[in-house]
Amino acid sequence: MKARDFPVIIGVLLIIVMLIIPFPPLLLDILIMINLSLALIVLLTSMNMTEPLQLSVFPSLLLILTLFRLGLNVSTTRSILSTGDAGNVVHTFGNFVIGGNELVGLVVFIILVIIQFMVITKGSERVSEVAARFTLDAMPGKQMAIDADLNAGLISEKQATERREKISGEADFYGAMDGASKFVKGDAIAGIIITMINIIFGIIIGVVQMGMTIGDASSTFMVLSIGDGLVSQLPALMISTATGIIVTRAASKGNLSQDITTQLFAFPKMLYVAGATIILLGIVTPLSDLLTLPIGGFMIFGGYMLGRVKEPGENELEELEEQIETDEMKSPESVVNLLNVDPIEFEFGYGLIPLADTNQGGDLLDRVVMIRRQLAIELGIVIPVVRIRDNIQLQPNEYRLKIKGNEVAKGELLLDHYLAMSPGMDEDSVEGIDTIEPSFGLPAKWITDKVKEQAEMFGYTVVDPPSVVSTHITEILKSNAHELLGRQETKQLVDHIKESYPILVEEVTPNPLSIGDVQKVLGKLLREKVSIRNLPVIFETLADYGKMSTDTDLLTEYVRQALARQITSQFAIEGEVLRVVTLSGRVEKAIAEGVQQTEHGNYLSLDPTVSQNIIQSVASQVEQLSLQEQQSILLCSPAVRMYAKQLIERYLPNVPVLSYNELEANVEVQSVGVVNIE
Numbered sequence: 001m002k003a004r005d006f007p008v009i010i011g012v013l014l015i016i017v018m019l020i021i022p023f024p025p026l027l028l029d030i031l032i033m034i035n036l037s038l039a040l041i042v043l044l045t046s047m048n049m050t051e052p053l054q055l056s057v058f059p060s061l062l063l064i065l066t067l068f069r070l071g072l073n074v075s076t077t078r079s080i081l082s083t084g085d086a087g088n089v090v091h092t093f094g095n096f097v098i099g100g101n102e103l104v105g106l107v108v109f110i111i112l113v114i115i116q117f118m119v120i121t122k123g124s125e126r127v128s129e130v131a132a133r134f135t136l137d138a139m140p141g142k143q144m145a146i147d148a149d150l151n152a153g154l155i156s157e158k159q160a161t162e163r164r165e166k167i168s169g170e171a172d173f174y175g176a177m178d179g180a181s182k183f184v185k186g187d188a189i190a191g192i193i194i195t196m197i198n199i200i201f202g203i204i205i206g207v208v209q210m211g212m213t214i215g216d217a218s219s220t221f222m223v224l225s226i227g228d229g230l231v232s233q234l235p236a237l238m239i240s241t242a243t244g245i246i247v248t249r250a251a252s253k254g255n256l257s258q259d260i261t262t263q264l265f266a267f268p269k270m271l272y273v274a275g276a277t278i279i280l281l282g283i284v285t286p287l288s289d290l291l292t293l294p295i296g297g298f299m300i301f302g303g304y305m306l307g308r309v310k311e312p313g314e315n316e317l318e319e320l321e322e323q324i325e326t327d328e329m330k331s332p333e334s335v336v337n338l339l340n341v342d343p344i345e346f347e348f349g350y351g352l353i354p355l356a357d358t359n360q361g362g363d364l365l366d367r368v369v370m371i372r373r374q375l376a377i378e379l380g381i382v383i384p385v386v387r388i389r390d391n392i393q394l395q396p397n398e399y400r401l402k403i404k405g406n407e408v409a410k411g412e413l414l415l416d417h418y419l420a421m422s423p424g425m426d427e428d429s430v431e432g433i434d435t436i437e438p439s440f441g442l443p444a445k446w447i448t449d450k451v452k453e454q455a456e457m458f459g460y461t462v463v464d465p466p467s468v469v470s471t472h473i474t475e476i477l478k479s480n481a482h483e484l485l486g487r488q489e490t491k492q493l494v495d496h497i498k499e500s501y502p503i504l505v506e507e508v509t510p511n512p513l514s515i516g517d518v519q520k521v522l523g524k525l526l527r528e529k530v531s532i533r534n535l536p537v538i539f540e541t542l543a544d545y546g547k548m549s550t551d552t553d554l555l556t557e558y559v560r561q562a563l564a565r566q567i568t569s570q571f572a573i574e575g576e577v578l579r580v581v582t583l584s585g586r587v588e589k590a591i592a593e594g595v596q597q598t599e600h601g602n603y604l605s606l607d608p609t610v611s612q613n614i615i616q617s618v619a620s621q622v623e624q625l626s627l628q629e630q631q632s633i634l635l636c637s638p639a640v641r642m643y644a645k646q647l648i649e650r651y652l653p654n655v656p657v658l659s660y661n662e663l664e665a666n667v668e669v670q671s672v673g674v675v676n677i678e
Contacts, residue, residue, distance in 0.1 A: 012064065018071035022078055025087035031072055032089045032231050038065060039235035039242075046242035053169050058246060059176035065239055066183045069232050073194050076228045080198055081205055086224055094227025105226045106199075112233055113192050136175070142167050148369040177246070191233050198225035271303030341405040343384035343484060346473065351396030352413055355466060356388055364388065367470040374474065379481050379526060380533025382489065386473075399469060401476055403483055409476045411438035413465045417446040423459035430455045438472045479653075482526040490519040497535045504536065507543045512550060518542070520552040521559060528645065528656065530560065530567060537562055551601065553642055561638070561661045568664040571633055571656060578663065580635035581621045581673040583644065587614055590677065591640045591647070604643040613677040615651050621673040622655060630672070633658060 014031075023031070042061070049055055076086045085091075094105070143164065150160045202221025206212040212220070275296040282292025346368075354360040365388065372383045394400065400410035412435075420430065421437050421444045432445030432455075447455055447462070455462055463471075477484070494515065498505040509518060521542065522532045532538060541562040545555055560567065572578045583591075591614075594606040606614075622632040634657045636644050641659035648655060663669065 008064075011068065015064075015067050015071040018075045022082070023075050025079065025085055028072070028075060028079065029087040029089045031075075032087070035065075035069060035072060035235050036231070038068075039238040043238040043242045043245075046245045049246065052173055052246050053166065055246065056169060056173050058243075059173070059179070062239065062243065063183055065235070066187050069187065069235060070190060073190070073228070073232050076231075077194060077198055080221065080224045080228060081201055084202075084206065084210065084220060084224070086228055090224060090227040090231055092227070093230045094223035094225075106222065109195065109226050109229050109233070110192075112230070112237070115237075136171055139167060139171055144366075144369060148372065177243070187236050191229060191236065194232075195225050195229035198228060268303040268306035271299045271306070275299030275303065342387045342402075343404060344386045344477070345402040345405075346386055346388045346399065347391040347394060347402070348388075348399040349394040349396040350390055350392060352399060352415065353390055354415060355413070355469070356390075363466060364469070367466060368473070371470060371474050371477065375477060375481070377533070379478065379529075379531050380535065381481055381485055381526065382492070383477055383481075383484060384489075401473060403476075403480050408480055409438070409472060411469070411472055413469060414446045415465050417448055417465070418452055418455075419463045419465070419468050420445045420447045420452075420455040420460040421463070423461075430458055430460065438468065439475045478529060481529075482523040485519060485523050485526060487515050487519050490515055490522060493522075493532075493535065494518065497539065501536055501539065504539050504543060508539050508546060512546045513542060513555075517546075517550060517552055517555075521556050524552065524556040525559065530563065530570075534563065534566060553601065557638065557642055557659075560659070564662050565664055567658065567662045568667050571631070571658070572667050576666075577668045577670060578633065579630060579670045579672045580633045580658070581618070581625070581675060582671050583634070583636040583640070584674050584676040587617075587675055587677055588637055588640050590614070591643050595640075595643055604646055606647070610677065611647060614675065615648055617675045617677060618648050618652060618655070621675060622652060625672065634675070635660070635663075635669070635671075638662075 018031075042058075042065070045055060046058075052058075055061075076090060079086045080090075146155075146160050146163050146167075149155045150157065155163070199222060202225060203214065203217045206217030206221055207214055210217070275298070277296075278292050278299065279296035281287055282289045282296070348355065353362075355362045356364040358365070368386050368388065372386075375381060375383050395412070397412050397414060398410065399413065400407050402408065414433070417433070419435070419437065420432060421442050430445065430447065431451055432447035435444050435446055436442070437444040445455075445460075452462055494505060494509065509515060522538070525532050525538075538559050541559045542555060545558045549555065568578070590606065590610055591604065594604050594610075595602055596605045618634065625632045632652075632655050634644065634648070634655055636657065636659060638659040638661045641657055641662075645657040648657070
């Protein structure tokens, strides 16, 4: 414990003692003034805060101050009813407010309590309840935004942790304030009850036990009771006001005083209107001109002075902005900035603006965040931030996706329709606009909401436009993930794994493999849609074979074999059966003999006729399997797998090529076709 902890502990113990032991009037005077001072400090502190969490202890502080005030009420009540004296402070407050008329003093006290209870406390309680509800409802969205920024690399892990702690702190604070505001409400009610008890029982005790007349007893105990009520309700009123200020504070960079003065007087010309209105009231109504003219004139003068101060500032700001823009246009950096190319761009025509406009119910931004999270899990790569913008050069319902400035996909959406994909048989009874599903090239129709149920009954798969475009974006990014993984992105992945496996990373890079070599291996895996999320296994393999060879093609094959379990589960049906098309011995021999070895690497050089025959044979097998709604997988020996993939990649890019070494021993391989040549 530190020295600063003792005042709080002593204060809490003092509250308990006040409830039991009578205090002398002098000590009560000191405690009452301390109560007033603490309330004033809390009020002034709340006015100078810029965000609620700067006084996160306020709910607990509110409880302690409320108990302190109630303890004082108990002590002063005991002193008033037992001795007819509660100290100089209570007596002074009572005489000053009453001013010789007990009834007027009682009315003033009741009005003060009503203001606190009905206006400030009631409003603070409601605002606390609503703020707590909205803060809790907004937590998932804020957490997703933090995760998105973290995945995009815009913030560090430390910054993400700080933001999460702030969000959690805000939720806890507003939740606590929702309950703590009930203390203020109960305190106001208790103040009224205690004051009435002091008056009624004080008169009874004064007449019965002290031998006073009813008039003397009423005068004495009315003064003391109202004084006691005031010295407790004034701090309560300040605490209630502080509660209202804290829970109603909106996002701002300044404190309450700065916000009021800058925002209330942001339009000096409005002071002219207000001042002229006050002067006009003095002229056309019986109100005294000596009252309205000075006030109206002061407001007009204030508007004039504010306008003089503000206008030069605005002019200077405009001139400064113009100068900055001019300097930027003249500087070489303004031209250099034009060379920047966004990694991923999604552009759409003006007819698709509701797709991205949250005010119109669009959720494209949220879907893109989820796509990036999905690809991080599936492929192990952090997709760069997708820049979304409208383009008036496109058709109203057209969109396109660019990667590094080059268009890789485009499509068209009808926002007031649904996309119904055919179940595989012609069904003309469903009316719609014929089209092609953009992600997988399936025949489809744009249908209206009226025929949606009918299409579903006929077996059509019905999808809304946002799902169509998000699926298209996902598939395109999967197919082009290898283009998005550059050396900088690879360095980020290496740094990430280095936090957990520093020795492993040091054994791989910078020697024997550079970041560029690692990037080539990872890129080749992504090109064939093999996830690189399991980086420890990949780096273990590179550490084992990197010392023997720096050929990235060969290293990629070793890595694929190390990822055999992952690759098998990716393509096998329920992880147990794998239906494949195999290469005949003749085809494998032709490919193996066509490999040319040079000092710069190996490459496949086949006779064009042989190449064409192999490709046609593979295409024939793929077509037969597609009619049976089966996935086409080409299986061959490890020696020719890489070259077989190179051969068919241009014509059949979606056909995976596996080797025998990439399959788990427990998987059942079923050959459903053989690639052969004449």
